[in-house]
Amino acid sequence: MPFFLFDILARGRGPFLKEKSSATFFLFLVLSLLLLILPLKVKESLSEIVFSFAYAPFYSVANQIGELYDVHQVNRVLNEKVTRLTLENSRLQEKERENERLRQVLGFKSESSYQLIPAEAVAAEPERFPSLIWINLGEKDGIRKGMPVINIDGLIGRVSxxxxxxxxxxxxxxxxxxxxxxxxxxxVQGIVRSKGGVMLNLDNVPTEEDVKVGDEIYTSGFSKIFPEGLKIGQVLKVSPAKDPVFKIIILKPAVDFSRLEELFVIKI
Amino acid sequence: MPIRNLNLSKAANTLFLILIVVLYQSLFSGLLTIHRISLDLPLLILVYVGLTRGPASGAIFGFLVGFLLDLYNPSFLGLGAFIKTCLGYLVGSFTDNLYLESNISKGVVIFLSLLLNDFAYYLFSSGFDLNYTFFVFLNYSLLSGLYTAFAGLAFLWFLQIRKAKEITT
Structure with a gap:
């Protein structure tokens, strides 16, 4: 191509229309040739200097953008990992709690002198303070009406x-x-019953009987439904009697009725 | 005064185009390379400058762009500048002799310019090794020329559509 151009230029014809353009062309052509004939070391130094001005800032920006992108990607991956591990961790913690609870239940079952049938609460009455729940065992599992139901904390109720x-x-x-x-x-003996709310009452305790706050109340075994020795609750309040005959005694149930999971039916 | 303003605007425009070339070479050339077939944006801009501003601007721009590209290979510093100076001048000079109303003919000019540029560069840089020159030319330059020509055509069509919209509004 350069020879072709030289030929045209030498003959002074062809598409070259303006003197000024030709002069500019020759000037830059000579500059190019001068660059070409420079010693290699000078070329390298010159390239290095100009490169550091012309390209280096952009390459630096490109590298930084690249690094930022890499960091962003790594951050995304790590965030996903953290979320996954957090979920896994909470799942394992739940398993640990369940394991601990089941260990307690197993221990309780082996210590108990009653014949216990393990059961699970599957539904509850849709009330604020449910008084009925459904368990996953029935007639085919040997369950009979009137059997007491307990958990590791104490008495829950009976099969109705x-x-x-x-x-x-x-x-x-x-x-x-x-x-x-x-x-x-x-x-001191009495009858435990509910009068609504989350607390229970110990009734039929004469005013002169000795019942104090903090006393523990268990089944007495005098009724044929519940065997003796099942924890019912603790005395929370003993009110001065308005009734001249009986005390008003409020009990806090031993069982948390809002968290009924593993239960046992006592086979009697 | 108006002439000076015109020159200043031309210089600013040239600097802007040079900046695009530098930006492209340093940031985007790798992104637009498909299977070692690259888009020769510097050459595309050189042809555009030659066609729109004439031989002198073509030669100056060719020198600057060639010099900037030569920085990547200091052993041949000046070779790219020399070839592109000639190419810019040549394209600018032939503008009046070419029928350039149709985009196809502009695409052909872009394609031939790239072939000419690559052929000359590889021929000189290989020490006139024709085997090497033809190997590179056939394997890369032809496809790269087509890629660049189509990209140029797409850009021209985009400009035309934009211009047509401006006229209608």
């Missing part, structure tokens, strides 16, 4: 209805539930 594969348990909160009980400290 039995179906083939499930049963209804009447909780201590149920208005029809009455439990013969005694104060383990003073051996």
């Amino acid at each position: 209805e039995v179906l083939v594969g499930s049963s209804v348990v009447q909780l201590l909160y149920h208005p029809n539930c009455r439990v013969a009980a005694l104060d383990t400290r003073s051996r």
